[in-house]
Amino acid sequence: MTQRYLVLFLVLLVLLSRANGQQTQTGLSCGTDPYVAQRIEADSAYRAFVLATRSTPTEKVDNETLYRIPVVFVVYHVGEAIGTGSNVSDADLSYQLDLLNRRYAGVAPFNSPNSNIQFELAKRTPGCAPFGGILRINASGVPNYSNQGVTSHDVGTALANSFPDYPNKMFDNFLVIRVVNTISFASGYALINGGNVFVNATGMKDRSDGNFLLAHEVGHVLSLFHTFYGSQLQSNYTFSCPANANPNTEGDYVADTDPHKEGNSGFCSPGYVNTCTGQPFGNLVYNNMNYSCGSVFSAGQVTRMRAFLQTSYPTLANNIYLTTPSSAEALKPISCQVGVGLTSSVGYRKGIQHVQFEQINRQSGDSPHNDGYYQDFSCSNKTDVVMGQSYQLSITALYTYAYRQVYIDFDNNGVFDEATERVVGSTVYGGTSVHTINFPTISTTGTYLRMRILVDEGNTPPTACYLPGNAAYGAGQVEDYAVRILSTAPPVCVLNTTLRSGLWTDPAVWSCGSVPTPADPVSIGHAITIPAGQAVCALHIHFNTGGRIVYEPMGKLSQGQ
Ligand SMILES: [Zn+2]
Incomplete structure (x- = not known):
């Protein structure tokens, strides 16, 4: 969105919100589309990944597994005390994480389908040290950062790479949210399909329910495009309607979000007519991937995010970064x-x-x-x-x-x-x-x-x-x-047998000293619990006397390779 349209849009947004007697909600501007275009141009591996995951999947999507995604906040401050200026407090970041979780759970006032995707602060560093999930970096020594902040995507990339603990990476095991003092061209941006997130400090201190900045940017990481994706700026300075003849392969690749023009987003009024369809916007005005009044994800968007985690990015959720490392691991x-x-x-x-x-x-x-x-x-x-x-x-x-x-x-x-x-x-x-x-x-x-x-x-x-x-x-x-x-080769384990009752995921429960893999035949003679939200596996299972499996909510067992 150009600066001119952005200003016009925000003014209209405020006026319309007031006219309807609603609480004024936050609009946002997002720098994701040019960032993605730049990376697609420069990086053939990323381009191939985006192309491969572009169409909404048709295979069966598991709607039950709880995906827990570890999150690292990196706060690039300019030397202020914690809680002042760009050095956003732990309490504010925790609040944003909670707001993110409420939006992804769809609880009131957001009233959205429950995505079963939740976010938690990471508990370990890549080097296996115990970690609280929030890293603070004094970036005042980076040229021009203190007075100008992030002025381009390249400046953001260079900032991230100048501190090597959490460099930019395409594939990883946790979500990195980079909080910067200011972004000159947007409130935030992210790389679609698993990139890290940049947000301004102001957005991380805004505790209003209308603040959907983080939910929006994280939606991009989980493969969601803007609901107006494909809308182009034309020579007469108006936007076109996105192509949408096949909604699974065009527009935002989600079938239950109508195409609309960038800049024409319904202005928080469901009765406003979408000029691309001739129909009222309806719930689309409240979509988190639109630019105004974000509140909900559509059922199709939830399916798309879950399919992405299931098939394209399985290492991001339910991994070791959710647990504190033992001293032996470091x-x-x-x-x-x-x-x-x-x-x-x-x-x-x-x-x-x-x-x-x-x-x-x-x-x-x-x-x-x-x-x-x-x-x-x-x-x-x-x-x-x-x-x-x-x-x-x-x-x-x-x-x-x-x-x-x-x-x-x-x-x-x-x-x-x-x-x-x-x-x-x-x-x-x-x-x-x-x-x-x-x-x-x-x-x-x-x-x-x-x-x-x-x-x-x-x-x-x-x-x-x-x-x-x-x-x-x-x-x-x-x-x-x-x-x-x-010092010596471990014995080859031909049958993984339970030694006592306990958690399936506890290596001490098993005779091989390790949790069964899809290649392991398993023999169960005790009460073995599959923890909530965990998926476990075995080649096949033999039950001995007293052997049984206890499933916690959304615990899952699969057999065979
Ligand atoms: Zn965006």
């Missing part, structure tokens, strides 16, 4: 910060795309500019190996011909020793490369050790904490994983 941090030499302002895909190593199998955003130079997967991606044996590690970096190096902190002292702990390097490779890693006899068995993988196209070899980069394409990328070296 890895020793590395004492040096990752530094980069030459950088690029263009999103060249010079980073790591895929890593496979025993139980580790991880795809990740490979544009250092868009996805960050450092990605820490050491808490979520781990594997076991056996001392004295050799294993194959595969690294894919399709668009680079570069140094590839791998380190393991064998003595777990927080330093990667270039002479003794570099297990791959310093040779140049392209595409997918496979490396053999030998695991020596060491004393730090049974502990998760940090493994670092890096690629860089610099003129000189990188070190464990420094990517030199080159003038044309900038620097590459670093990713951390976890490896535990066992």
Whole structure:
């Protein structure tokens, strides 16, 4: 929406709300559409993902599983005390999370279908440290941030990547909500299909029920487009009606939201005529993905969000970031910060795309500019190996011909020793490369050790904490994983049998010492509870005397592979 239309629209919104005697509600302006267009242009992997998930799915959508999504707030303040100015208080952020949950549950006054999607503060960092879910960063040292805030999508991306704890990533295990002091062109924006969210601090301090900024932006992350998506600005400065001959593949890809023009959103009045259909707007004026009076999601939008979580983005909900890590899970941090030499302002895909190593199998955003130079997967991606044996590690970096190096902190002292702990390097490779890693006899068995993988196209070899980069394409990328070296191979478990009553999800309940996988035959001789909202699996189940399964609400069991 242009500035001129935005002002006109907001004035009309206020006038109409008053004329109807309603409580004035918040309108918003959203910078998502140009952000998505820019990323589609620059990133072929993202473009393919958006195209693949564009049509509303026709396969059976599970409406029962409760999706719990971990949320991280990153507050980029300018040095104020907590609770002042852009340094939004914990209480305000908790209020926004609660408001988000009430909107997604559809409770009064929102009166929307219950999506069964809820949001909780994350309880651990990517490095496995206990975490409250709110990170505060003093960004006053970032040039122009204090006085201008975020003035373009690129400025927002650079801000996120300048603090490496939570860089921009396309695929991840939690929702990142970046609270910034101001956004010059919108109240907020998000990347459709799993990107992070940028919102202004004002929106996070607004406790009115009419504030739908976060619900709207999170809707984008969960694959929802604006209800007017496809409406184009024409040469006579009016907007067109979106094509909608097939509502599953055109417009906003949702069948029960009528097409309408951007800027013609019903002005909070259900009786207002939608010029694209000739019919009154009805409930569409209250839609969270419209620009005014957001209150509800349609049933079709709820189905679309749930289908997205079920099939396209299954790692986002119900994962380990909802639980506090035990001390045994935490890895020793590395004492040096990752530094980069030459950088690029263009999103060249010079980073790591895929890593496979025993139980580790991880795809990740490979544009250092868009996805960050450092990605820490050491808490979520781990594997076991056996001392004295050799294993194959595969690294894919399709668009680079570069140094590839791998380190393991064998003595777990927080330093990667270039002479003794570099297990791959310093040779140049392209595409997918496979490396053999030998695991020596060491004393730090049974502990998760940090493994670092890096690629860089610099003129000189990188070190464990420094990517030199080159003038044309900038620097590459670093990713951390976890490896535990066992002194002997664990026995192969042929039947996973219950040892006592308890939770299905508790490894101590099972004879194999691990929760059954889809490949495990299972024998149950006790009362085993499937926790609320959890989906568990087994190859097949044999019941012994006294064996039974207790289902908590929305607990689910599937059998077979
Ligand atoms: Zn939007």
